[in-house]
Amino acid sequence: MTILPAIDLIDGRCVRLSQGDYAQKKQYDASPVDMVRQYVAHGLHRVHVVDLDGAKASTPQNLDTLRQLAAVPGAEIEWGGGIKSAEALTQVFEAGARYAVVGSVAATKPEFFEAWLHQFGAERMVLGADVKNGLVAVNGWLDSVDQTIDSLIDRFVPHGLTQVICTEISRDGMLQGPDTDLYVRLQQKYPAVDITVSGGISGMNDIEQLRQLGLRKVIVGKAIYEGRITLDQLC
Numbered sequence: 001m002t003i004l005p006a007i008d009l010i011d012g013r014c015v016r017l018s019q020g021d022y023a024q025k026k027q028y029d030a031s032p033v034d035m036v037r038q039y040v041a042h043g044l045h046r047v048h049v050v051d052l053d054g055a056k057a058s059t060p061q062n063l064d065t066l067r068q069l070a071a072v073p074g075a076e077i078e079w080g081g082g083i084k085s086a087e088a089l090t091q092v093f094e095a096g097a098r099y100a101v102v103g104s105v106a107a108t109k110p111e112f113f114e115a116w117l118h119q120f121g122a123e124r125m126v127l128g129a130d131v132k133n134g135l136v137a138v139n140g141w142l143d144s145v146d147q148t149i150d151s152l153i154d155r156f157v158p159h160g161l162t163q164v165i166c167t168e169i170s171r172d173g174m175l176q177g178p179d180t181d182l183y184v185r186l187q188q189k190y191p192a193v194d195i196t197v198s199g200g201i202s203g204m205n206d207i208e209q210l211r212q213l214g215l216r217k218v219i220v221g222k223a224i225y226e227g228r229i230t231l232d233q234l235c
Contacts, residue, residue, distance in 0.1 A: 001211045003234050004048040004078065004196070005039045006221030007032050011053065012065045014225070028225050033068050040074040042231040046099075047077055048165075048198075048219050054082025058104075063095045070096025080128050080165075089116060093124075101165060103128030104138035107145050107152060114159050122160040126196075129153065131182070132169040153190055163194050165219065171200030175222055178206060184213050203228050 008015050014028040014035065032049075039047050049069060053061035060066075060082045070077050080101030083089050092100050100120075106113035106127055117125050129149045130137045136147045153164060166186060168179040178200040187195045196217035197210055203223060210218055223229045 001207070001215065002046065002217045003044060003207070004046050004217060004219045005035075005044050005224060005231075005234070006048045006050070006198075006219050007035055007069075008050045008052055008221065009062045009065060009081075012062055015052065030225070032065055033072065036069050036072045036075050036077075038231060040072060042235050044231070044234060045074055045076050047075060048101075048221075049077055049079050050101075051079065051081030055080075055104075056082075058082055058084050060088055060092055063091060066092065066095040066097060070098075078126065080126075086112070086116070089120070093120070099124055099126055099163075101126045101128040103130055106156070107136050107138050107147055110155050114156065117156065117159045117161060122162045125161075126163040126165055127153070127156060127161055128165050128167070130167045130169055137169060149186070150189070153186070153193065157190065157193065161193060163196070164190075165196040165198050167198040168200065175202040175226065175228065176200055177202055178210065178218075180209065180213065183210070183215055187215055201229075204233055 014030050014032055036047055051060055051062045066079055069075060076098040078099040079092050079097035083092060083100055083102050084105045089100055102113050129152050131149050136145050136149060136152055138145055149166060171179055178197050183195055183197045194216050196219060197215055198219040201220045201223050207218055220229060
C-alpha cells in the first residue's frame with residue numbers, strides 16, 4: 001500500500017478543515033516545506049497537497065509554495081485545487097507538480113479532463129472525486145452536482161483513467177475512520193484503477209484494515225498533525 005501524507009494550504013500555511021468546511025479551519029505552525037522534507041526523509045515521497053485557496057477561487061493561488069515544495073529533493077508533489085483550465089494545469093506542472101488532481105472540471109466539463117488524460121498521460125492525471133450525501137461535490141466542496149462517483153469514473157475509464165482519489169467529505173478531518181465499504185466496493189468494481197482512500201483516517205488500525213481489504217493507496221493528513229500517527233509508523 002502507498003501512503004500519501006497530506007498538506008492542505010491556505011495562504012501558504014498548513015491547515016486542516018473538518019468536513020470540507022472553511023469555517024472549521026485549524027491552522028498548524030508546521031512549515032509546508034519542512035513537512036515535505038520530513039515526509040521524504042521517512043520514505044514518503046509522493047505528497048498530496050491541496051490548494052484550498054485555489055479550490056475556492058477556481059484558479060491556483062499557492063504556486064510559489066508549490067515551487068518550494070517541488071524543489072525538495074526526492075519530493076513528488078501531487079497537487080490539486082483550482083485546476084479548471086488548460087492554462088491552470090500547465091502552470092501547476094511548470095511549477096513542479098508531478099501529478100495533478102482534477103475534480104470540479106472533470107464533473108462539470110468532462111471533455112476537458114478527457115483531453116488532458118490524452119495530452120498529459122494517465123500517469124500524471126488524477127481524478128479527484130469528492131462525495132457528499134452520495135453525490136459528487138465541486139467548487140471546493142461548496143456545491144454538488146447530480147452525478148455519482150461511479151458515473152464519473154465510468155466516463156473516463158475508456159480514456160485511460162488509472163488514478164482516482166475519493167474523499168468522503170463527511171469523514172474528512174473528523175478522525176472517525178474511513179467509509180471502508182465505499183472504497184472496497186469501488187476498488188472491486190474498477191480493478192484497473194487505483195482508488196485512493198481519503199478522509200477519516202484516525203490511526204494505524206484504519207490503515208492496516210484497508211491494507212488487508214486490498215486497498216492500494218491512502219491519504220493521511222490530520223492524524224499526522226494531531227500525533228495519532230507518527231512518521232516512523234508509516235515507514
